[in-house]
Amino acid sequence: MRNRDSIREKILNQPSYWVEGINSFLYNAILEYMEDNNMNRTELASHLGISKGRVSQILNDGEINFSIEKVVQIALKVNKFPVFELKDKNSYLDDLNSNNHKTKDLSYYENDSFSEVYSKNKKDSKIIHLYSNNEFTKQLAL
Amino acid sequence: MRNRDSIREKILNQPSYWVEGINSFLYNAILEYMEDNNMNRTELASHLGISKGRVSQILNDGEINFSIEKVVQIALKVNKFPVFELKDKNSYLDDLNSNNHKTKDLSYYENDSFSEVYSKNKKDSKIIHLYSNNEFTKQLAL
Structure with a gap:
């Protein structure tokens, strides 16, 4: 268990863990909003006040390295x-480790935003769970 | 009370409310870290991997409009x-409004990071509560 704790600590100390989390939350929230409001990319770009190219970048790659203000x-x-x-x-x-060493409880991955999006279970949803197969999840499953 | 709720909602929908909150958290955390580790600005700049000019900008103005990744x-x-x-x-x-309409409970202003910094009550602390006199607090006190 000690070993798993230290792997967890190592992961949590990687900026990319948090950056990917933030990107993913925002990505899901944007897609959900588009779907709920029947918006296309042009309308979304106009609503968000960003360029269509930037919208494509977000929706295709999930890459959102904006400034704090823009986020x-x-x-x-x-x-x-x-x-x-x-x-x-x-x-x-301490909070994480005291929680029965469950791997699954690692903050971001079962956070409300993710589950919220998923629980909607829309058949035609284009929403992708960016994390389902990412490097962190893989590491933690070891 | 309706009126106060709508003022609150208006404030929460201003990007600057959240941006100032994030800036303030980060500002306090940086100052606390400097004090705890007896660092000067040059050492801090080197530790954070940013320029000395950027450090001065943060410490003098509390302005931290970094990218997500940098934050x-x-x-x-x-x-x-x-x-x-x-x-x-x-x-x-709904959560805020159901909470007895107390003005003080407005999320960020009594958040743990703020209280944490304050509860240390260091006599020589250079830590400034950026919000104590800011426009939002003033508006809410109305």
Whole structure:
């Protein structure tokens, strides 16, 4: 178990873990908003105040390395409040590790935004769970 | 009360509310880290991997409009995990409004990161509560 804890700690200390999480939340929220409002990419670009090229980049690659300000603006425009907290590393890890060492509880991956999107279970949904097969999940499944 | 709720909703829909919140969290975390580790600005710049000019900009103005990636990197380097969530606007507002209409409970302003910094009550602390006198707090106090 010690070993798994240290793998978890290592993963949590990688910027890409958090950046991918944020990208994924935003990506899902944008797609959900498009679907709920029957928008095409042109309408979405206009609504978000970004270029059509940028929209394609987001929707094709899930790459959203915006500034903080832009992320906040986009979140608000797709009906979400962007709640950001800085958690003390040690207490955060203690909380995770004390939770029966369950692998699955790793914060982001079962967070409400993900489950929310999934629980809708739309047959025609274009929403992709970016994380389902990513490197972190693979590492954690070891 | 209706009126106060709608003021609150208006404020929460302003990007600057959230951006200032994130800036403030990061600003406090950086200062706390500097103090705890007896670092000067040059050492901090080197630790964070940013220029000394950028450090001065942060410490003098509290302006941190970095990219998501940079914010995540900085947070991890000052021993914090950057936990980001997108909350559905309506349920977030319902939660706030059902909470006895207390003005003070407005999410960010009594969030753990703020209180944490404050509860340390260091006499020589240079930590400034950016929000104590800002426009949002003023508006809410009306």
